[in-house]
Amino acid sequence: MNIDYVVFNRREEEAGSPPPLPRKHTRRIRSFPVLTTKEIESIIRKNCGSIEAAECHGKGKNRVYILPEAFNEYKTMVSYGRRSPVNCREQKYIGLGHIFSDGFGGTHIVVVHFIEIPTMNRSSVSAGNLGPNGEANPGLDFLEYYRNEFIEHESSYNTDAFGAVVDPFQEYGASEFVLEGHTHPDLGAFWSGTDRESGAARAAKVPICIFVCDPVRQEMLGAIGKNFEQAKVILFDRINTEEKMSLTDKIVKLTNDCIRLHGLSGNVKSYEGWDGKVRIRINLIVPKDARGSGM
Numbered sequence: 001m002n003i004d005y006v007v008f009n010r011r012e013e014e015a016g017s018p019p020p021l022p023r024k025h026t027r028r029i030r031s032f033p034v035l036t037t038k039e040i041e042s043i044i045r046k047n048c049g050s051i052e053a054a055e056c057h058g059k060g061k062n063r064v065y066i067l068p069e070a071f072n073e074y075k076t077m078v079s080y081g082r083r084s085p086v087n088c089r090e091q092k093y094i095g096l097g098h099i100f101s102d103g104f105g106g107t108h109i110v111v112v113h114f115i116e117i118p119t120m121n122r123s124s125v126s127a128g129n130l131g132p133n134g135e136a137n138p139g140l141d142f143l144e145y146y147r148n149e150f151i152e153h154e155s156s157y158n159t160d161a162f163g164a165v166v167d168p169f170q171e172y173g174a175s176e177f178v179l180e181g182h183t184h185p186d187l188g189a190f191w192s193g194t195d196r197e198s199g200a201a202r203a204a205k206v207p208i209c210i211f212v213c214d215p216v217r218q219e220m221l222g223a224i225g226k227n228f229e230q231a232k233v234i235l236f237d238r239i240n241t242e243e244k245m246s247l248t249d250k251i252v253k254l255t256n257d258c259i260r261l262h263g264l265s266g267n268v269k270s271y272e273g274w275d276g277k278v279r280i281r282i283n284l285i286v287p288k289d290a291r292g293s294g295m
Helices: 003-014 037-047 068-077 139-153 193-202 247-261
Strands: 051-057 062-066 092-101 107-117 120-122 176-183 209-214 219-224 229-238 265-272 278-285
Touching: 037 062, 037 107, 051 219, 062 068, 062 219, 068 092, 068 107, 068 229, 092 139, 107 139, 107 176, 107 229, 176 193, 193 209, 247 265, 247 278
Parallel strands: 062 107, 062 229, 176 209
Antiparallel strands: 051 229, 092 107, 092 176, 209 219, 219 229, 265 278
16 A cells, blocks of 8 residues: 555544545456457358358347357247247346457457346246345346356367367357347337346446347347447357258268267267368267177
């Protein structure tokens, strides 16, 4: 502590004057890794297997990329594309992933995993974190647990069922909270006054994505940061039809299916060598009691 400040403060107290106000600390602005849209999309397409940009919503210089496994999680979580008992009332969820800067004032968010928030007191237009009478929601403890559990193990299980990479951005650090969203079941995707107020509070310090989706009409809307800057939402999905799958992907898929069918451990990966030829690597762990059994 500054000695001159302490002495001055003591003299002021002896003279009966109130001590001066503490000095205001300057908040350090967080910086993010810089990647352009082309670089991000190139990394995704190179590592995530046979995929396509299945859907695009919105516009703006900011981007929200939802990777294939996260998109499949999302479609199941909200019964995307139909009415169901799950999505007839509002749902809340968070997205984990990475935040990047484009180097020119824009923000790019990559979502690798979704976790639903166990809400209470739900209706078609709202979902409360607390109970009807303001009582605590024990489900929020599970939300924290599931988040921490995913972050702890994500690097150990970063290969999907097709042998592709789930999250190709792990070199930039562990996943973090990058998206807060909710549904508008069959109401359309728009920002309500409550959405703007709560979203601005959530994104006050970190430029996370505030996200709303009508799962029935398949509409999505994303905004970045407390000022709700427009964002283009790009959803990647796996090309899983037999007509579109390459021969390599078919072999990888069938082999992985075979491994899972027999309850074995291992995975199959495909990669392109320096000579341009595609190679398939099988890593199979066979228990002693299964060897020679004709499985």
